[in-house]
Amino acid sequence: MKKLFPFMKKYTKYAILCPILMILEVVADIIIPYLMSLIVDVGIAGRDINYVVKVGIVMILAALFGMVMGIMSSHYGAKAGYGFAAEIRKATFKKVQSFSYANLDKFSVSSLITRLTNDCNTLGQVAMMSLRMAVRAPFMMIFALIMALRINASLAGVFMVSIPVMAVFLVIIMTKARPLFIKMQSRVDRVNAIIQENLTGIRVVKSFNRQSHEEQRFKERNDSLRDTALYAISKVIMVGPLMNIVTYSTIIAVLWFGGKQVVVGSMGSGELISFVTYITQILMSLMMLSMFFMQLLRGMASASRINEVLETDSEIKEDSSPVMNMADGSIKFDNVSFAYPLSSEEALKNISLEIKSGETVGVIGSTGSSKSTLVQLIPRLYDVTAGAVEVGGVDVKKYHIKTLRDKVAFVLQKNVLFSGTIRENMKWGNENATDEQIINALRLSQAWEFVSGYEDGLDHIVVQGGDNFSGGQKQRLAIARALLKSPEVIVLDDSTSAVDMGTDAKIQKAFKEELGSVTTIIIAQRISSIQHADKILVMNEGEIESTGTHETLMESSPIYKEIYESQQKGVVGQ
Ligand SMILES: Nc1ncnc2c1ncn2[C@@H]1O[C@H](COP(=O)(O)OP(=O)(O)OP(=O)(O)O)[C@@H](O)[C@H]1O
Ligand SMILES: [Mg+2]
Known part of the structure; x- marks a missing residue:
């Protein structure tokens, strides 16, 4: 006491x-x-x-x-x-x-x-x-x-x-x-x-x-x-x-x-x-x-x-003289391993990979294959157990945490909106965003199509947890919120899973046209969401099974081929 x-x-x-x-x-x-x-x-x-x-x-x-x-x-x-x-x-x-x-x-x-x-x-x-x-x-x-x-x-x-x-x-x-x-x-x-x-x-x-x-x-x-x-x-x-x-x-x-x-x-x-x-x-x-x-x-x-x-100190400690700027959106994993705090098993094993600034990278793999775990290490939501993660050529541990998290925008798999208005929720991404910027972000994430339909527009009320929106609407709002950060890297963790394929394609197109210089990492269950990525990572049991483009993976990765074929069957069957 x-x-x-x-x-x-x-x-x-x-x-x-x-x-x-x-x-x-x-x-x-x-x-x-x-x-x-x-x-x-x-x-x-x-x-x-x-x-x-x-x-x-x-x-x-x-x-x-x-x-x-x-x-x-x-x-x-x-x-x-x-x-x-x-x-x-x-x-x-x-x-x-x-x-x-x-x-x-x-x-x-x-x-x-x-x-x-x-x-x-x-x-x-x-x-x-x-x-x-x-x-x-x-x-x-x-x-x-x-x-x-x-x-x-x-x-x-x-x-x-x-x-x-x-x-x-x-x-x-x-x-x-x-x-x-x-x-x-x-x-x-x-x-x-x-x-x-x-x-x-x-x-x-x-x-x-x-x-x-x-x-x-x-x-x-x-x-x-x-x-x-x-x-x-x-x-x-x-x-x-x-x-x-x-x-x-x-x-x-x-x-x-x-x-x-x-x-x-x-x-x-x-x-x-x-x-x-x-x-x-x-x-x-x-x-x-x-x-x-x-x-x-x-x-x-x-x-x-x-x-x-x-008396519990945050496990994420900031460097004493932190780096306040991020040069670009390049990402490097150097022999990274990671285990969750309460778990004895490694969720990621010896991951090495390089992503160039501005690239679009798709990540695919079965459920529980550690896709979310992999990307959570980029904005340092967790610290690696071994190895190092670099963004813009600097170890993430060296950054000022605010700089890192502002520059690496993350749309969580379990995203949440907060009670208030749409505008207030968007300002989480950037306090000083103007209505114009907000609308632009909403357009990119294809959320403007339903937000513009509201009489009160940006003043439309969001209830606790965003429960007054559909799953796909919530996802699109969450993407817009992340875009407002004007990040170097944007991570979409299964963020279009509840969006129909047509809208998903529109989001991809908008990203490609407007966010060419932003490194984009898209985790998806559907091949169609990542098919056109510059690079695709296939995850399996905490390891990268193979890397390549859609075309090369069809040849080299049995897992990728299997996912593709199972989804094609679905399409044909419809
Ligand atoms: N907070 C946590 N604490 C302990 N273990 C966790 C935690 N989050 C995830 N895991 C474990 O880590 C492994 C990888 O989980 P992860 O969420 O990265 O999978 P995923 O590939 O994203 O799956 P999905 O496609 O279902 O989203 C799983 O075995 C899971 O049980
Ligand atoms: Mg996940």
């Missing part, structure tokens, strides 16, 4: 003011019973109405003072707590943004969401409580103890018994409840995980008619959370009644022994009343302290989960 303290820095002022004001409130709370004893023992006993009024006014003022201090302390505490949480959330979010694909393979999305929401909130609440309760309780206890001792030290024997009894009860309950609360946190995670997974895939769930199965899965986890929570609470519930028993027994004992002293005249009745109040305050503080420790445990669990994210 200590590691998170720096996030409080911006709110130091509030973090200092809150406990100070809290101590002032405690002072008021402590003075009031004392004033009350004066009213009873001096004012009423002496039948001095003036004295009663005077001290009464002071008492009201003390109460008002306490109230104002309390409100202000809460206010500053909330500011510090929520501010603290916001700072942590900001830093965690920033960290996640910096994560490489490899990092993301290790943390699941749902666990990151829980960390960014629940855990950050918990930390804020715990910080707020620490500033208030962790200050209030001990001060209250000490002040009340001093006052009680001052009033009557001989009665102190009573709470010398009750305080340890209470403390032992609390320690026993808390030690029992602690593992349960930790367990509860992990149950909350499990419920969150299923909600997250289910909602992102809700359409698939529906199409597979898996609702009832998913409901069952959810029910199991939800029930287990409920049961754990109930069990944990059932332990903590004991605190209330036990506290009452101890408090009331103490009060009875005080009244018994103190009453005798009042009868004898060695103690004022007002003193006895305030003594009882102080005893209650002490025991309350003890309970508050135990509750606080409980929260602290929750906070510590959250803190370690946040720290885990904050």
Whole structure:
């Protein structure tokens, strides 16, 4: 938790003011019973109405003072707590943004969401409580103890018994409840995980008619959370009644022994009343302290989960003096091997290849043959395990990452649009793009034909994930977005798979005519998408099986020939 303290820095002022004001409130709370004893023992006993009024006014003022201090302390505490949480959330979010694909393979999305929401909130609440309760309780206890001792030290024997009894009860309950609360946190995670997974895939769930199965899965986890929570609470519930028993027994004992002293005249009745109040305050503080420790445990669990994210460094490290310019779009793989972080098998084995700037390269191969894996190494979405990838004659590891990713535009196989308008989505490619440039890119990707049909054109709304577009429309928008980067290299990973063959041909033609100087890598399932490429790579089980043009591969590559023939059959059969 200590590691998170720096996030409080911006709110130091509030973090200092809150406990100070809290101590002032405690002072008021402590003075009031004392004033009350004066009213009873001096004012009423002496039948001095003036004295009663005077001290009464002071008492009201003390109460008002306490109230104002309390409100202000809460206010500053909330500011510090929520501010603290916001700072942590900001830093965690920033960290996640910096994560490489490899990092993301290790943390699941749902666990990151829980960390960014629940855990950050918990930390804020715990910080707020620490500033208030962790200050209030001990001060209250000490002040009340001093006052009680001052009033009557001989009665102190009573709470010398009750305080340890209470403390032992609390320690026993808390030690029992602690593992349960930790367990509860992990149950909350499990419920969150299923909600997250289910909602992102809700359409698939529906199409597979898996609702009832998913409901069952959810029910199991939800029930287990409920049961754990109930069990944990059932332990903590004991605190209330036990506290009452101890408090009331103490009060009875005080009244018994103190009453005798009042009868004898060695103690004022007002003193006895305030003594009882102080005893209650002490025991309350003890309970508050135990509750606080409980929260602290929750906070510590959250803190370690946040720290885990904050301490993870992106696996993609930038060179200390990075190259800020890319000379051209030539690409070279020099004996590259690659294995995914959590996998022991190599997804790419000894790949060497050279692509000249401006060339159009097709990549084809069966599913799972590592086509996507190969191209992901170019913009450094992953780092190679062995060998090197060069773009424009420079190792990709030497580039400023922004330069590299701006110059190598990538249309992912699983592309995503973001909620907003079409224009906003296009500006992801280039913040400063004019409408003219956007329309030009849309024309090239053959998306303008449907976008121009919208009454609101570029202002047309894109819902989350781009679900209000067809698969082929989404792909064409994603291509346009990549084109707006004015890249040196553009990679289309199966980006026209949902586009009909006619439109696909138009896209190829537009690319050839308008983007002659841009190196284009097209991964495709259909031979027709890459047939006219300058060079075609045939991938098989993580290796390049052969390289050539359509004509030479028909002669030299049995795999290519087989793919071609199977697709021809399809055409003939139609
Ligand atoms: N993030 C990942 N973590 C671990 N293994 C992965 C990951 N992504 C892909 N793989 C594995 O790497 C291999 C190659 O996958 P890749 O996605 O490159 O295939 P592909 O040729 O693009 O297939 P497709 O034509 O279906 O898109 C597969 O065996 C796959 O299981
Ligand atoms: Mg792929």
